[in-house]
Amino acid sequence: MKLTTRKVAIVGTGFVGASAGYSLVNQNICDELMLIDINKERALGEAMDLQHCVDFTTSRTKVSVGSYEECKDMDIVIVTAGGPPKPGQTRLDTLELSAKIVKSVVDGVMKSGFNGIFLVASNPVDIITYLVWKESGLPRNQVLGTGTSLDSSRLKSILSQHIKVDPRSIHGYTLGEHGDSQFAAWSHLTIGGKPFMQILEEHKETLGEIDLDEIIDQVRKAGFEILNRKGTTYYGIGCALASITRSIFNDDHKIIAVSTILDGEYGFENICTGVPTIITREGAKEVVELNLTEDEMDKFKNSNNVLREYMATIGY
Incomplete structure (x- = not known):
């Protein structure tokens, strides 16, 4: 009988890494969890x-507490290490x-022989990503990132306050950058x-007062509204990481808006951006290409252009 142990390593035990770890343990998503941090006492x-x-x-x-050298047998390595935005900065300012x-993280993990x-x-x-x-x-x-998974959840949460239905009965996504240039694919949102x-x-x-531009603006600014009040955000993204990890281990084939490397989908390549993606034991199995309206496609192009401008600053 072959037994499979679900092993996860989290690199970075700040608020996001710790929240992800708590969600993984509390929801029994993995069998073994290894924490890695430059601050070993914190880990x-x-x-x-x-x-x-x-x-x-x-x-x-x-x-347990571990090191990059011990990542060889890990199924999933979650990377949360990085520079959080300070007041007045955007996520792009931390690049x-x-x-x-993250370059040093990847180098250390890959030297272990990691192939997860x-x-x-x-x-x-x-x-x-x-x-x-x-x-x-x-x-x-x-290789995938959390992308607009959390933004899509925020969109559903905000809409539910207007429509008065459970957010889980709302299906739709924001696409593009996890940041100010993201947009909602309203043409594909259903309740x-x-x-x-x-x-x-x-x-x-009854619903005539809903301003779609205002709603997506609230989604874009949600993280900074939280940051301005409590210093940073971590519960939502911690749950998003746990949910994506669960879908990988369970081979769910669940569709989640994650950061995915595009190779011709939507007409883009050599870029990573938030798109609905089928998540399986293989990771990002397949990108779901929505039939976007002309206006939505223009917003998608703009968002990717923003990403490319910043990618160029680090040699991509």
Whole structure:
């Protein structure tokens, strides 16, 4: 009988890494969790704290502190290390520092003989995910980032306050950069299977006050609204990382808006951006190409142009 142990390493045990670790342990998503951080005492403290959750969960997750050299047998390496934006900065402003940190991470992990899946959360996540792909030399399906998964969740949460339905009954995505140039694919958003734009048309009297531009602006600014109040965001992205990890291990074939390396999809290549993607045990199995409207396609092109401008600053 062949037994498979689900092994995850998290590089970076700041707020995001620790929140991801807590979600993984609390939801029993992996069997073994290894924490890696330049601050080994911080990593050890987080590992000890997570181990004390075991009695309150339905199965045991073995939590340890490790190093890049021990990543060879990991199924998934989650990368959260990087430079968080300071007040007044955008995610793109953290690129130079994050790129330097993540290059050293990838180098260390790959020297171990790692051949699993990189899952990236470090911002600016689309560009950093592309960097991880280039530096690792792994197939594009084995490198993905959190992309607009959290933004899509924020979109559903905000819409649910207007439509008065459970966010989980709303299906749709934001695409493009995990940042200011992202856009909502309104033409493909449905509520209970019914097109959202049709619902707006049929309920003008009750829903006529909904401003779509204002809603997507709220989505774009949500992270910074949180940052300005509590210093940074970590619960939402921690849950997003756990959800994507679960879908990989379970071979779910679930469609999630993640940062994916494009190779001709939507007419783009050699760029990583947020698009609906089928997630399986292989990682980013297949990009789902939505039939975007002309306006949505223009916004997608603009978003990718923004990403390319910043990619060029680090040699891509």
